Amino acid sequence: MNKYSACTSIIIGKKASKDGSIMIGRNEDCKASWPKHFVIHHKKSFEKENIFKSNDNNFKIKLPLTRYKYSATPEWTTKYGVFEENGFNEFGVAMSATESAYANQQVLGYDPLVEDGIGEEAMVTVVLPYVKNAREGVQRLGDIVTKYGTCESNGILFADKNEAWYMETGSGHHWVAQRIPEDSYAVIANQLSIEEIDFNDKENYMYSEDIYDFVKNNHLIVSKDGKLNFRDTFGIRDVSDTKYNNPRVWYGQKMFNPEIKQHPTDHNLPFIRKASKLLSIDDAKSFLSSHFQETEYDPVGDGDKNTKKMFRPVSLAKTQEAHILQINPNLPMEIGCLQWIAMGVASQSVFVPFYQGINDTPEAYKNGEINYSPDSAYWIFKLAGVLVDAHYKYFVSDLEALQTKLNISIKNNMLDIENKYLGKKLDNDWLTEQNKILANKILNEYKEFSYKLISKSTDFSPLNYKQNLDL
Template sequence: MPCTTILVGKNASNNGSTLIARNDDNGTGRFDIKKFAVVLPSMQPSVYHSVLSHVEIPLPANPMRYTSVPNIEPEAKQRGLWAASGINAANVAMTATETITTNPRVLAADPLVEYVPAANGQPEKAGGIGEEDIVVLVLPYIQSAREGVKRLGMLLEQYGTYENNGIAFSDHDEIWYLETVGGHHWIARRLPDDCYSVIANEFSIDFFDLEDAVTTQKNFMASPDIQEFVEANHLNLSKGKFSARLAFGSHTDSDHVYNTPRVWYGQRYFNPSSFSASANDLVKGPASDTLAWCLQPENKITVEDVKYVLSSTYQGTPYSVFSGGPQSGLFRPIGINRTIFVSIAELRNDVPAPISAVEWIAFGSNVYNTIVPVYTNINTVPAYLSNTTMTVNTNNFYWSSRLIAALADAHHDQEIIYIERYQEVVDSKARALMLEGEKAFHAGDNAVDFCDAQNQKICAMVQKETDDLLYQVLFTASMLMKNGYARADN
């Protein structure tokens, strides 16, 4: 999946929360149909069956409840669930995955584990695990972000993977980011608490402490044999400190159009005094190959900042998709038409733990949608988020968001004022409902009932505001149809 990920440490966010976020972008020519769901322990299988790779994996007993953003039926039968992102009952979040790349030296030494169908009298050969599978295999069984890395690492070592991916984990204290290396190897790095990271479809971790990864594992973890793997296959290309990006990543000219500009724009937003807008700047411009994996932001980062960057079309630069200038559309935007949802997992440290986990959700192209805060300590999900159907209808958030985007994009300059008002109104009203409810929450209250009720209130407001916006966007688009005529004939 061609996605964009943002990680924000607890000392880099405005309220002391950890934030992990990802745009889930479809490949060209497909739009997965999604819903927001909660998976209760009774719904989790005891043996997992992968649709794409046909691998079967026995699962531990006693899974936890967790949220997810799966494909709906019958889409799930064709390609699997693709649970994508979620937060579990222990307030541990993960998002999976950021599709990344590696190089032929790595793949030759540790090939991907690909599915081989039955042929010529030979039985099929199961493949490894991939984006379709990872959330279901890991999230219900982990009590911390660090445990998430270790469980996924164990699964990769045992079953392998058929694709290269990056996966983020968070809890109230830590954020970890894992990248797969070939078919069975992996590395993971802890995000410093005062830093953020923007990741865009490339092997992104730069400095990596191999010694720490195989000893204390304070800030780095990896496959147990990672040092031997690097040495045996002459993967270390660094003259100084070991760079995982150089060792395990790839380098193509297309990165400078498709990938690095997205990282550059995010770093430009969070560190505006440090970054050039010139495509010719090979050190700090959009074509740079050396943009840092993480940086300290110039200011504290909010959920709204994360959403803004994940909606980016390079506004404020010569590369803006909507500018019409000579460099317009030069780079692949972050806020692309193929985004099917965005999730921002916020684990707050300034409210009671039972009501602290919130997953901000939006569907469709981020330029035209709005994020909705959803408490995740829940047993039910409001119908507006969960009742997505294969048939287009406006009774759910998924299809309403997709319709608004498709109508508004054709008349962006005329429609964007209504979109921006909608985004501000929904955000303000949702936060007001959260504040009002949380002030009335007491230690002895039933947290699950509270979170279920809060979500219903928020979604009722969002549905009304979204319906109103859809009416306005449809009206404006109708007035601007090419077969319009100004003569009054009523």
């Protein structure tokens, strides 16, 4: 399973958001048909040993004997690895892994990727259940990369109630991480993005211990002042960036800073920006669901044929699921930490909220294999998208009306759940049941929508014939 050239990520700091929430999110892109599940792993103690061995390569690691509770979105099959991808643990730590990226051949010549090192499929599984804050998450993964090496160049997102971090692995054993400023946001699209590293600022930067000596001794630094710009030193810049990666960053920054004029093909769009307004969870959803709307580059827009297909959009058919991990520090962790999940293509699905305090997920979210099945959340959302795609211009307005209706209903239901949870001091079993009711209600709405589309689609048969009913 090769997941390169895929995901798009977003990070929003607490002072950049309307309600003080920290948000990290990502579209997980792989294949147009590759189901995901959503599960809860409960706390577990191992008596003798806890060993993880990858099905993807020969990566193997001994883990702590206590594995804390965490949520995850694994693949439908473990044949190519688990790919748990994102979740919260019982301490309210959020993790999303990974944003695939690329390192240049000069760097890799001195520190090649390690064939049996840690990769995307293992990162959440061997890190998230064993850390108690975001900074610990960065350090644990960094220590693993330093010791065992990594088989990929990636970006990894971490957050807790206090801060958000973005970490990048740039070669076999070297990595950096930057704390996202509280008043800022970042959007990332399959590029090494972190810029200049301040080695005197340990509060906001972390990195592999000897990274500066590595780049200096091997004459890899490209800046004239001798400072380490991670993007310029470890990353690449080629024509694929102008068509594939830069436009997604450009569009995110266009959404949140419309006053700044940039071009989709521009290199070196800044990693960190301050938005022109406070951002909400809906802004994060809109970005991950976007496909260059209101521009000539929208593949389902009104531009000419070549222009519409010029750039790779954010939301596309190969998205398996999209997620936003939201942490509102003003609420108890059990309801303040929300794992929003849009199964399938975000632009054709809806983000369903799941509270950190739940102890189980709906059955439909645990089902689904490679072929369509009506009892799978992934396939329920995916079917609606497939039916809309077949006659897009006729059905897209129906889809948008459904999404608007459900988003209003979701907010109303959440307010009711949260007020009752706080006011009556209800337990997590109650929270789990209420969350299941909400999630299943959304699934039923999407089922009904698909039934209606099937009925409407019958009139589009090429064997159809319009006749005068008076004959």
